[in-house]
Each structure stands twice: as structure tokens, then as C-alpha cells.
Amino acid sequence: MSTSADRSLTPEVIAIIKATIPALEAHGMSITSEMYRRLLADPAIAEMFDPTHQSTGMQPRALAMAVLAYAKNIDNLGVLGGAVERIAQKHVSLEIQPEHYPHVATALLGAISAVLGDAATPEILDAWGRAYWALADILIGREHQLYDSSAHTEGGWTGWRAFRIARATAECATVTSLELEPVDGKPVISAVPGQYLGVDLDIPGHGRTRRNYSITSSPNRTGYRISVRHVQNGVVSDWLNSSACVGTQLLLSPPAGNFVLPEKIEGPLGFICAGIGITPMIGMLETLAGPDVTTPVQVVQVAHSTETAPFAARLAELSHNTAGRIRVVTRLTSEDGHPTAAWVAEQLPDGVSAYLCGPTGFMRDMVQGLPGAGVPANRLRYETFGPDTGVTD
Numbered sequence: 001m002s003t004s005a006d007r008s009l010t011p012e013v014i015a016i017i018k019a020t021i022p023a024l025e026a027h028g029m030s031i032t033s034e035m036y037r038r039l040l041a042d043p044a045i046a047e048m049f050d051p052t053h054q055s056t057g058m059q060p061r062a063l064a065m066a067v068l069a070y071a072k073n074i075d076n077l078g079v080l081g082g083a084v085e086r087i088a089q090k091h092v093s094l095e096i097q098p099e100h101y102p103h104v105a106t107a108l109l110g111a112i113s114a115v116l117g118d119a120a121t122p123e124i125l126d127a128w129g130r131a132y133w134a135l136a137d138i139l140i141g142r143e144h145q146l147y148d149s150s151a152h153t154e155g156g157w158t159g160w161r162a163f164r165i166a167r168a169t170a171e172c173a174t175v176t177s178l179e180l181e182p183v184d185g186k187p188v189i190s191a192v193p194g195q196y197l198g199v200d201l202d203i204p205g206h207g208r209t210r211r212n213y214s215i216t217s218s219p220n221r222t223g224y225r226i227s228v229r230h231v232q233n234g235v236v237s238d239w240l241n242s243s244a245c246v247g248t249q250l251l252l253s254p255p256a257g258n259f260v261l262p263e264k265i266e267g268p269l270g271f272i273c274a275g276i277g278i279t280p281m282i283g284m285l286e287t288l289a290g291p292d293v294t295t296p297v298q299v300v301q302v303a304h305s306t307e308t309a310p311f312a313a314r315l316a317e318l319s320h321n322t323a324g325r326i327r328v329v330t331r332l333t334s335e336d337g338h339p340t341a342a343w344v345a346e347q348l349p350d351g352v353s354a355y356l357c358g359p360t361g362f363m364r365d366m367v368q369g370l371p372g373a374g375v376p377a378n379r380l381r382y383e384t385f386g387p388d389t390g391v392t393d
Contacts, residue, residue, distance in 0.1 A: 007133040009074065016127035017074050024071055027115050028064035029057075035104075035111035036060055045103060047208045048094050074131060077138075084135075085258055088142040092150070093198035093256040094210055095159065096143065101136045108132060150254035155187040155221055160200055160251035163223070168246050175276065175310040176241045177216060177227040183249060187221040191255035193283030194383075197224060198253035203239050211236055214279035215255060216311075218286040224252070227310065229276040259355075259383040261287065265295050267351045270375075272344055272366060274302040274358030278311050280383050281355060289318045289326060297326040300347050302358065305334045338362075341369025348375060356382040 024031070036059060040046040049059065066083065073079050109129055113120045151158045162183040169177045182188055196214045203209060217225035230241040239245055261284050269288070271281045278301060288297050303309035315328045329347050331339050344366060348354065354375055356366050363382055371377045 007130060007137055009130060009134050013127045013130050014075050016124060017071050017131050020124060020128070021068070021071050023116060023119065024064070024068045028068055029060055031108075031111045031115045032060040032063040032067065033057075034114055035063070035107045038110055039103060039107040042103065045100070048096070048210050050209075050211065070131070070135060077135075084138060084142070088139050088146060089256045089258055090212070091139065092143050092146045093196060093212055093253050095198065095253050098140050101133075101140065105129065105132050105136070146256065150189065153189050153254075155189045156254055157189075158254075160253060162249050163252050164249050165245050165247065166223070168243065171227055171310040172312065173307040174230050175227055175308075176230070177225050178240060178245070179217075179223060179225050180250070180252065181223040188223060189254055190219040190221055191215045191224065191283075192260045193219065193287050194260035194280045195255040195257040196280065197226060197255060199226070200251035200253075201236060201239075202250075203235055204244075206235050209236060214283075216279050216282045218283060224255075227276070227279050227282075229310075257383075259357075259381065260284070267353060268296040268298065268349045270298045270300065270348045270352040270354040272300045272302075272354055272356045272358075274362040275304075275308075276310065277356075277358030277362075277383075280357055282311050282314065284355070285315070285318055285326065289322050294325070296349060297322075298348055298352065299326065299328045300339075300344055301328065301330045302339055302362070303330065303332060305332055338365075341366055342373045345370055345373035345375055353379045354381070356380060357384075360384065 036049075040049065066087075069080065069083070077084075109125055109132070112128060113125060116124075147158060150156045163180040164183055165178050166181045167179040169179075171177050193215075196212045199211050199213055201209055201211065213226035213228060215224050216227045217223075228237055228240045231237040257280075259280055271285065273281055281299075285297070285299065287293075288295060299315060301309060301312070301315065303312075306312065309330060309332075312330065315326075319326045319328050331343075333339075352375065354370070356363060358366075363384060367377075367380060367382060370380060
């Protein structure tokens with residue numbers, strides 16, 4: 001079995017990996033489910049993961065798809081650059097360190113052996129060990145760059161930093177915004193609109209857990225705002241949507257994520273969101289409402305009802321303050337049903353570059369449908385909450 005010292009992707013290794021593609025297509029979900037069973041047996045590692053994503057199968061499914069994509073493109077890793085960057089950004093938000101990678105290697109190779117049985121020959125296990133560490137080296141190197149950047153940015157820090165929940169504000173019937181202030185009173189990194197925070201929480205009666213939440217405040221040096229949707233029977237969201245959390249402390253990792261506005265904006269922009277999918281976009285819209293910005297902006301917000309449409313009042317205010325340059329169209333599914341990609345495309349101006357965020361089903365409909373409705377795929381950028389289960393499949 002390969003070790004962390006064996007990282008070379010020789011032609012022979014690549015050939016073996018590609019030969020395992022049919023097995024991954026048939027048994028990938030079983031392999032990743034077994035891998036997580038082994039990995040999460042360690043309580044220190046288990047607290048890094050959202051148990052909902054395990055119980056629903058989202059995390060194993062997402063990893064199975066990622067492993068299959070890696071195998072299919074192992075001789076052309078450049079096409080996976082975007083996916084690798086998203087993984088690296090997520091890892092640094094959860095403070096994943098190089099010492100965590102051997103645990104994953106052991107769990108993955110053990111799962112392959114357990115699921116495939118005698119078919120998992122020593123040659124196959126060695127090849128997958130080398131393939132794993134080749135990708136791990138890429139991620140570890142990129143994560144080191146991101147950690148170093150956060151440490152040397154004005155207001156930056158390394159590791160976890162203590163913040164206090166200073167205030168809570170209801171954005172709608174199902175979403176609460178929380179103002180987070182650093183306990184040490186020192187400046188913080190001015191986050192890029194669209195980024196998110198890693199949050200380490202100690203929930204009374206339930207113990208430690210980690211989550212990611214989009215930053216919904218405008219860039220500043222004093223603190224952050226996150227906005228949390230109340231999920232029925234959700235331990236974390238129950239607590240963060242209750243008055244009991246105000247005044248308590250939590251830990252934050254530095255801002256992460258690359259679902260952000262480009263440095264140079266060309267042409268009109270569209271923001272298409274459903275439900276809590278508005279959260280990574282609200283900071284971008286605050287920035288685009290600035291007095292020196294002339295870009296036309298179209299927002300398409302999808303919500304179940306007026307009572308469950310987060311930031312609806314703020315969107316209306318931004319539209320008013322920009323004399324309609326930021327235009328908002330709201331679709332209530334309780335009244336008009338779920339939108340089609342064709343309907344959404346009708347709301348967007350020609351030449352638009354569109355940002356999308358929302359539940360997986362909504363995202364799949366939009367990403368797959370908008371190109372056929374006149375919005376080219378190369379003009380779509382999207383963010384998924386939780387594991388990426390493949391909205392393009």
C-alpha cells in the first residue's frame with residue numbers, strides 16, 4: 001500500500017487509475033460511505049463535519065463524484081482547477097491541516113479494500129495511494145498559500161479567533177442575522193463580498209461542531225455579520241436563531257471562498273437566488289450600490305412567501321437608492337410555482353454575467369437550463385451550500 005512518500009503519477013499508475021473507473025461508477029458511493037464511517041470514528045475529526053450531510057448521503061455522494069472526476073481526468077488535472085480551488089478554500093475555512101491528510105488516506109484506501117475485496121489488488125491500492133497523495137500535495141500547497149495570506153493581511157490571523165455574538169436581527173420569519181465582534185477588540189480582515197467564515201461552535205448540551213456561513217455585512221474592519229436560516233429540528237440553527245446565543249462566544253477562521261465579484265466588471269450583472277441563497281450575494285449588492293458604480297444589476301429572488309424572503313426590504317432599499325439601476329424581481333413559489341430557466345432568462349438583460357446560489361435542485365435546473373435559454377454557460381458562476389453534489393450532472 002502506498003505511503004505519503006509515494007506520490008509519483010507514472011504512466012503505469014495513471015493507466016491503473018483509469019482502469020478502476022467502472023468500479024468507481026458501480027461502487028463509488030459504497031466506498032465513500034465506508035470511508036466516512038472509518039474517518040468519523042475519530043471524534044476530533046467528526047466535529048469538522050456537518051452530521052446532516054452524512055445522514056442524508058450528501059457528503060458521501062459529493063466525494064464519490066469528486067473521486068470519479070479525479071480518476072477520469074488524472075492525466076489532465078488542469079480541468080479540475082476550479083474544483084480544487086473550491087476544496088482548498090473550504091479546507092482552510094475549517095482549519096484542515098497537513099496532519100489530517102494521512103487519516104483520510106488510511107480511511108480511503110481501507111474503504112476501497114473493504115468494498116472491492118479481492119478486486120482491490122496491491123497494485124490498485126498502491127496506485128490509488130499515489131493518486132491520493134499527488135492531489136493532497138496540490139491541496140496542501142494551495143492551503144498553505146491561503147493560510148499565509150490570511151496571516152499577513154491587515155487584521156488577519158491564523159487558526160481560530162474568538163468572537164462574541166453581539167446582536168441578533170430577524171431578516172424574515174426564517175432567517176436571523178448575527179453581528180459578530182472580535183473579543184480582543186482588534187481590527188479584522190475586510191472580507192471580499194461573497195466570502196464565508198468557518199465557525200466553530202460549542203452548542204450547550206451538544207458539544208463542538210463546525211459550520212460555514214456566508215458573510216452578509218459590507219466590507220469593514222470591525223466585525224462580521226452572518227445570516228442563518230432556521231432549519232426544523234436543526235441543533236445549530238435552533239441555537240443560532242434563539243435569543244440564548246446573544247452574548248456568547250464562538251470561534252472564527254479567516255474569510256475564505258472565491259465566489260466573488262471580478263476585479264473588472266464588464267457588462268450587466270444578474271443575481272439569481274433562492275431562499276437562503278441570497279446570503280453570499282447581499283455583500284456584493286451592497287458594493288454594487290456604491291455611488292461610483294454604473295453597472296446595471298438584475299436580481300431575481302425566489303422565495304416561498306413574502307414572510308420567508310430574506311433581505312427583501314434591503315433589496316428594495318438598494319433598488320430605490322440606485323434609482324432602479326439595481327432592479328429586483330421576486331417570485332413567490334407559493335403563488336406562482338417554481339421558476340423555469342426560461343422564465344429566469346426572460347428577466348435578465350442581454351450579455352449578462354449571472355451569479356447563482358440556492359438549493360441543489362434549483363441550482364441544477366438553472367445551471368442546466370439557462371444556457372439553452374440564452375445565457376451561455378461561460379457566463380454563469382454559482383455557489384453550492386454544503387457538499388457539491390454536481391449541479392451540472
